[in-house]
Amino acid sequence: MILNNRIALVVGGGNGLGRAIAKVYTREGAIVIVADLDYDAAVETLTQINQSDKGLVYQVDISDAEACRRLVQTVVDRWGRLDILVNCAAISLVDPILEVTPERWDKVFAVNARGAFFCMQAAARVMIPQKFGRIINITSPASKSGFPFFTSYCASKAAVDSMTRCAAVAWAPYGITVNTIAPGRMTGGMVDTIEKEMMKLTGKTEEQLKAERTRDLPMGRRVTPEEVAEAAVWLASDAAAYVTAERFNFSGGMELS
Ligand SMILES: NC(=O)c1ccc[n+]([C@@H]2O[C@H](COP(=O)([O-])OP(=O)(O)OC[C@H]3O[C@@H](n4cnc5c(N)ncnc54)[C@H](O)[C@@H]3O)[C@@H](O)[C@H]2O)c1
DSSP states (O other): TTTOEEEEEEETTTTTTHHHHHHHHHHHTEEEEEEOOOOOOOOOOHTTTOOOOGGGGGETTTHHHHHHHHHHHHHHHHHSSOOOOEEEOOOOOOOOOOOHHHHHHHHIIIIIIIIIHHHHHHHHHHHHHHHEEEEEEOOOOOGGSOOTTTTHHHHHHHHHHHHHHHHHHGGGGHHHHEEEEESSSSSSSSHEEEEEEEEEEHHOOOHHHHHHHHTTTTSOOBBOOHHHHHHHHHSSSSGTTOSOOOOOSSSSSOOOO
C-alpha cells in the first residue's frame, strides 16, 4: 500500500486511463476522488473501485478555470488536503490541417492545455503550504510527432509538456514533483472515438484502420490503460521524491527520444 491514505484527485477519472489510475491508486491505499465532465462515468468508476461515498465524485468542466479552482477547494474542504493530482481529462478533434477552425482549435486547448494548467495551479496553491505534492499530467507521443489529422491535439499536448517543466521548477522547493506520462496508443478510450472520425475522413474500415495503426507499433500491440496506470503509482510514491520535470514514456518504443 504505497499510497496509504494519500488524497488523490483524478481529473478525467470517468473513463479509460483515468479510471485505471483510480483503480490502482485505490489498490495502493489512496483515497481517490474522481472528477469528470461525465458524471455518470465518474460514478461508474466509483462503483468499480468499490466506493459508494458520492462525496468522492465530482462533475467538472475543466475548460472553465473557475470550476478547476472550485473543484480543488471542494476536495480540500472535505478532506483537508490534496496530495496527488492526475490531469487525465482531454479531448481530441480530428481535422485535416487545412480545415482546423479557430473554434475547434480553442475547444481542444481549453480542455487539454488551459484546463490542465488551472487544475495544476489550484492544486499547487494547496500543496505549497503542505510542502508535499505529486502532480502527474498526461501527455502523448503526439506532442513530439507530426500527426496532421490532430494538429490541435498535438500542439495542446506540447503545451502540457512545457507547462509541466515550468511548474516542476517553480514548485520543486516545496516538495512538489510535476511529471508527465506519455502513453502510446492505448486500447479503448479516446482512440476509439478518433478512429471513428478517421474512418469517415479516409473511407477505411475499422479493421483496416486498427490494423494499420497497430502494425506501426514496435510491439505490434497497443498498450492497456492498466499497464500505463502503474507508472502513475510510482510517480506518486515516496520513492519518486527526486523525480521532477520528467516525461515518462510508456509507448513501447513508439516514441524515440
Ligand atoms: N487513448 C490513447 O491512446 C492515448 C494516447 C496518448 C495519450 N492519451 C492521453 O491519455 C489521457 C486519457 O485518455 P483516454 O483514452 O483514457 O481518454 P477517454 O476519452 O477515455 O477519457 C478522458 C476523460 O476526460 C473527460 N473529459 C473530457 N473533457 C472534459 C472536461 N472538459 N472536463 C472534465 N473532464 C473531461 C471525459 O469525459 C473522459 O472521461 C488523455 O489525456 C489523452 O490525451 C491517450
